[in-house]
Amino acid sequence: MRRLRTLHHQIIGNPAKRVSLRRRVVNLSLPVLLSSLFQRLVSIVDIFLVGGVGAAAIAAVGLGQFLNFLAMTVFWGLSTGTTVVIAHLRGGGQREDSRRAAFVALIACGVMAVAVSYLGAFHGAKVVRYMGAGPDVMAHGESYIRLVFLYFGFTAGLNILSGIMHGQGDTRTPMTAIILVNILHVVIAWPLIYGRLGSPAYGVNGAAYAINISEGIGFAYLLFQGVRKGYLCWGRPDPALWRRIWRVGYPVALERLAQQSGQLLYSRFILGYGTVAYAAHQVGLSIESLSFMPGAGMGIAAATLMGHSLGARKYRQARVGHGEALRLAVLVMGGMAALFLLLPGPLLGLFTSEAEVIREGTVFLRLVAFAQVPLALSFVYAGSLRGTGDTFFVFLSTLLSMWGVRVLLAWLVADFLHLSLYAVWGVFVIDWWVRAGLFSWRYHRRDLHEVRL
Numbered sequence: 001m002r003r004l005r006t007l008h009h010q011i012i013g014n015p016a017k018r019v020s021l022r023r024r025v026v027n028l029s030l031p032v033l034l035s036s037l038f039q040r041l042v043s044i045v046d047i048f049l050v051g052g053v054g055a056a057a058i059a060a061v062g063l064g065q066f067l068n069f070l071a072m073t074v075f076w077g078l079s080t081g082t083t084v085v086i087a088h089l090r091g092g093g094q095r096e097d098s099r100r101a102a103f104v105a106l107i108a109c110g111v112m113a114v115a116v117s118y119l120g121a122f123h124g125a126k127v128v129r130y131m132g133a134g135p136d137v138m139a140h141g142e143s144y145i146r147l148v149f150l151y152f153g154f155t156a157g158l159n160i161l162s163g164i165m166h167g168q169g170d171t172r173t174p175m176t177a178i179i180l181v182n183i184l185h186v187v188i189a190w191p192l193i194y195g196r197l198g199s200p201a202y203g204v205n206g207a208a209y210a211i212n213i214s215e216g217i218g219f220a221y222l223l224f225q226g227v228r229k230g231y232l233c234w235g236r237p238d239p240a241l242w243r244r245i246w247r248v249g250y251p252v253a254l255e256r257l258a259q260q261s262g263q264l265l266y267s268r269f270i271l272g273y274g275t276v277a278y279a280a281h282q283v284g285l286s287i288e289s290l291s292f293m294p295g296a297g298m299g300i301a302a303a304t305l306m307g308h309s310l311g312a313r314k315y316r317q318a319r320v321g322h323g324e325a326l327r328l329a330v331l332v333m334g335g336m337a338a339l340f341l342l343l344p345g346p347l348l349g350l351f352t353s354e355a356e357v358i359r360e361g362t363v364f365l366r367l368v369a370f371a372q373v374p375l376a377l378s379f380v381y382a383g384s385l386r387g388t389g390d391t392f393f394v395f396l397s398t399l400l401s402m403w404g405v406r407v408l409l410a411w412l413v414a415d416f417l418h419l420s421l422y423a424v425w426g427v428f429v430i431d432w433w434v435r436a437g438l439f440s441w442r443y444h445r446r447d448l449h450e451v452r453l
Contacts, residue, residue: 081249
């Protein structure tokens, strides 16, 4: 361990190498940051556009989006496993194997998407009812959920193709696709929701139609680019490559399942405080999720750099790349924290004019400002751990933190002690500080020389 620290300080002392790695982190992470931002904007724009329909419509779309995130858990695992394995293969000069790994991942995505589409379209509304959504919310939510899940394959396909390209070190092409999706989504959604430009007013269903059309076009664009740039190799699926992808990816799927299922129950506690409370929570999350993007971008950059470096057996480069990603993430997300503390009201006013929602949301944003630094640490440390293939520890830490901290404390606060909504929101901050500590502890005890996928 002392030797690793010595080597790390040696390369840090070389300004040219440090600047080169920092530039590479930025070049990889900036397109991912923009991709994540624009991908999240699809959800944020829907919340923004249906805000004129009322608080029940905001809650319905928010719950539908949450079910979509829950369904994506398996595909996030598949995407991460694909990115890490392809990055290792590419770093080791095995380009043909990287193309075959991309093909087997895409086939697996198609098979799983069919099953998820059926479950979501015909059983998703039951989950929302279980969460406690009232008749006013279900009047909007039931058809919205069905429509979104009927074409879920486009959402899953976009994610997997992006993961393939991230592993190849190409983060710009997915960024272009997501920008295309967002432009189309805005152009289509507004007239379909409110009945403009000769279109009937479909309400929240119009938002679902816009998502399906725009993501379908985005998926077709990424598939075309993947074939054109040689990232995919058509042929018989390779079981050995599939096992490598799934060995890395299934803990990520479990991690996301632990995260989203815990968030499902956590949201149920919020719903217990009323529709206004949940609407404030949803709008606040939509704004706060913008701060996730730098951390998410740095996390994917850290995973890709780690994979490329370890595949080429460049251990010192792997450590320094992680350090540069960490510094940039903390700097940017610390700035977002200041924004949430100083300007919560104007930010919330962009999404809703309801005074009660703005009042409650102001408290939420100021609370989660204190979670921004641990979020930055968690994203980058978890990304680097995934790049080493250590995805099972990330899963266990997420499970412990989400269920042993957030859900347990929220239950004690809401159902046992009957404290205020603000105390339930405060649990969110504690969760992320615990998670950051666990990821940091594990990363600093990893011996990169022993990593094998």
